[in-house]
Amino acid sequence: MSFDVGEFLLQSVPFARELGITFDKVSKGVAICRLPDRPELHNHVGGPHAGALFTLAESASGAATLSLFGSELSRAVPLVTTSTVTYRKLAMGEIVAEAHLDASREEVLAELDAGRRPEFRVTVTLTNADGLTVSDLTVTWTLRPTA
Template sequence: MSIDVGAFLQASVPFVNTLGITFDHVGDAKAVARLADRPDLHNHVGGPHAGALFTLAETASGAVLVSVFGDQLTRATALAKTSTIRYAKLAKGDVTAEARLVGSRDEVVTALDAGERPEFDIEVDITRADGAVVTQMTITWTLRPLRLRPPTPEAPHA
């Protein structure tokens, strides 16, 4: 069964809607998300606030994660472990985040199958309308295996 990951994130993460993040594409270990230019999201120089850019990038990376590892989320919890961000140029106007998985899904699932807590990176470039990269971010995610409780003994029969 396939789900619309963008719609899922918009429905399950209220902050995505607060910022008005939309999705152009999610699939093939990639995602493209957009943030429209809105004065209420501006910083002191008239572009999107750094926090809005961070959230756009993290949201795009989350879309990649769900599209690639959604079938594993019944047995593991996805958690962002670290993020590094570099603001390269002034962002003005609408911005687009392009996220992509670094590495192999198979390696991550194999580690999870072995009972490990795999880590993997998703890289994101944020561009403005002229194509200039304004921000780059790498999010290191982990899949924490769910700990199942051992079965409880049945209550003695009376």
């Protein structure tokens, strides 16, 4: 991909930038990003608010998606269709999201080329500083043709 996906996403989604999300890695259907531990992002129990956690996970899933389909933005817009969140443990401190796209580029583009609106899943795991899973998400994306 010829552009910095993390930077592109932060420019395109100001809310992710406002939360202070940073990207550690983006490549070939995988993205790793983090949410800093800032008091203004905390909820009533002192950890990151569920909305901040969701935005972190959605940002990671979007970056994983753009890493494979960013070159197709002239003909299709990536959009989330559904998300499922499982909160496993109270999140505290800095949180890291790791996203993996569960489909091949070739399969998704074949559907798009056939005139269909492809859907594919991105799985995201959120972990705390100790490496413990605090949440799992499945985000389903589509590529909506622009024409």
